[in-house]
Amino acid sequence: MTTSAFYLDRLRTLLGDPLDDDHPFSFATAVKADLTGDSLDLQATALVESGFIRQIIPAHWKTGGELVDLEAVLEMARLLAGRNPSLMPRLMYSIGAITVLDLAGTEAQRKILSDWLLAGHSVALAVNEPGIRSDLINNQTKAERQGDWYVINGRKWLVGQAEKARALMVMAKTGAGGPAAFSLFLIDRQPQWESTLPHPRAELSGMRGIDVADVDIDVACVNVANRVGGEGEGIELVFRAESVIKLLSIGAMLGPCESALRLTYGEISKQANGGHPHQHFLLAGAYADYRIMDSVAKAAARFASFRPQHFPVAAAVAKQIAQEFSSRIFTSLMAALGARSVLAQEPVSAILQKLRRDGEVAQYMDINPQVNLGMLANQLPSLTKRRTKLEPGLADALFAQLQAELSPSSPCPAMVLAKVPMLNRAGEPLTDLLPGLAERFAKAASEQDSAVVDALHEAEARFASLEEGMAELLALRQGERPEAVNAGAQFARLYAVSCCALSALAEGGDALLPFMLQRLLAGDRYAFGGEDRFYQAAWHRLAEAMGAGEDVYGDERRHAAV
Ligand SMILES: Cc1cc2nc3c(=O)[nH]c(=O)nc-3n(C[C@H](O)[C@H](O)[C@H](O)COP(=O)(O)OP(=O)(O)OC[C@H]3O[C@@H](n4cnc5c(N)ncnc54)[C@H](O)[C@@H]3O)c2cc1C
Secondary structure, eight states, X not given: OOHHHHHHHHXXXXXXXXXXXXXXXXXXXXXXXXXXXXXOHXXXXXXXXXXXXXXXXXXXXXXXXXXXXHHHHHHHHHHHHHHXXXXXXXXXXXXXHHHHHHHHOOHHHHHHHHHHXXXXXXXXXXXXXXXXXXXXXXXXXXXXXXXXXXXXXXXXXXXXXXXXXSXXXXXXXXXXXXXXXXXXXXXXXXXXXXXXXXOSOOOOSSSTTOOEEEEEEEEEEEEGGGEESSTTOHHHHHHHHHHHHHHHHHHXXXXXXXXXXXXXXXXXXXXXXXXXXXXXXXXXXXHHHHHHHHHHHHXXXXXXXXXXXXHHHHHHHHHHHHHHHHHXXXXXXXXXXXXXXXXXXXXXXXXXXXXXXXXXXXXXSSSOHHHHHHHXXXXXXXXXXXXXXXXXXXXXXXXXXXXXXXXXXXXXXXXXXXXXXXXXXXXXXXXXXXXXXXXXXXXXXXXXXXXXXXXXXXXHHXXXXXXXXXXXXXXXXXXXXXXXXXXXXXXXXXXXXXXXXXXXXXXTOOTTHHHHHHHHHOSSTTOOOSOHHHHHHHHHHHHHXXXXXXXXXXXXXXXXXX
């Protein structure tokens, strides 16, 4: 058993039974904490004492950490957020600063950061500023060099851990203009607390009570030894780190969806006749959507180890799919519960409403979801250029290699963040394989399903017309191309088609795949595919999943507790 697998088991035990109302990690405690704005100190202390922090410090730093791959980070974020999404930022926000130091930090910087974290402190990443939108190039915070010191002044917007963080990783302007005018600095707040005062906490619609606020930086002094990376490398480092940070918000959407599915399944299946067939249909669709999110998120986490050069697109797609499909899942679950879903005093509805609001906030904790799509769309022309038609032999090799990399039975090797670029400069393998995927799938699958093969043909045709459409748009207009944002969303779904098909093959088949592909290719939520068998298969798989292994809500006692 790996160290992280061992820790994840310990974490599951610590989190305990979510339906034991008095337990500190129960759903009932989460709902109460949300109402009172409790800052979850009791829970944070228990998690720190269980060794949580060691799991987010890279093992290769040799500073006491045990983090080896991002699959474990995704799983920790999902587990915490599945209980109470507010725990995720409290325990995991420092991953932003950790990633930046993994990319460009000195040994001394990594040591001091590790010592702070292991002593129970956190470190904030303060990049955004009020009023500039996501155009970081317009940031105003300045760092002026005076001998061996920089003096920093400015204001940062919505900083996670603004009150509690021991240190701030701040982006500030060191040059005249353009993307190379910004640098990163690690400001230790302890000796100069007055120079980094937080504003009152931001009132959020979800994750109420979490420590997020603006911070005024007023004559903060940083020794040159605490500049991270070279002068002018700030924006590049932030964008490279952003791909890792996205996994936190993805985990904070996956966890709530999983818990909400389990709770709703528990409720519906104890209704008369085990629920109305349309309730089953809604839950089965939500389960297929969850499996799509899960498949794409896991692939992204694995790419940070297997193919870091392709990680930026993988993370951007996973964020988009998580954002789009988690909203859909909650809509379906609320519809299945009916009027009860809007009763604030109903225990299940109260939890669902909190999880939904928290998941919505999670979408904005890192990069704005539309900006994420815009950046994905901006990469499409260069991906198209690099999309040389693969020789059949090469395509066969890539087909086999990707299955091995996505297979849960292949251990995930160590992450290689130093090789993660800002953008995919070396093409994108999952969509490279779309042409011809239907034939390869048909040959490789043990059970033939014409619906899957037809869906893969459909995806290939849509991919060709998406690339043509992008080429036309580029020829039409230079500069801002707002419509391209929608192309990013379509690209994400087609990427997910390839990812889910290859993951299903890697797992030796998946009865849910036809339904997942149908949902990925459906134009709207009421699309009619003429295939009742899809949802029935999904309903049975959902029932199996809810009854299998880690059965937290299956038995009678727990049905009663809900
Ligand atoms: C709970 C929470 C925690 C946060 N923690 C931190 C933190 O720790 N550190 C930190 O630095 N920041 C943090 N933030 C800020 C967060 O990163 C913001 O999402 C970011 O500042 C962008 O602001 P915005 O979402 O308002 O997007 P804006 O950039 O203002 O975009 C608004 C809209 O404009 C359009 N738009 C703008 N630019 C583009 C584009 N390029 N392409 C396409 N459409 C575009 C889109 O329609 C978009 O939805 C946090 C935010 C929240 C809510």
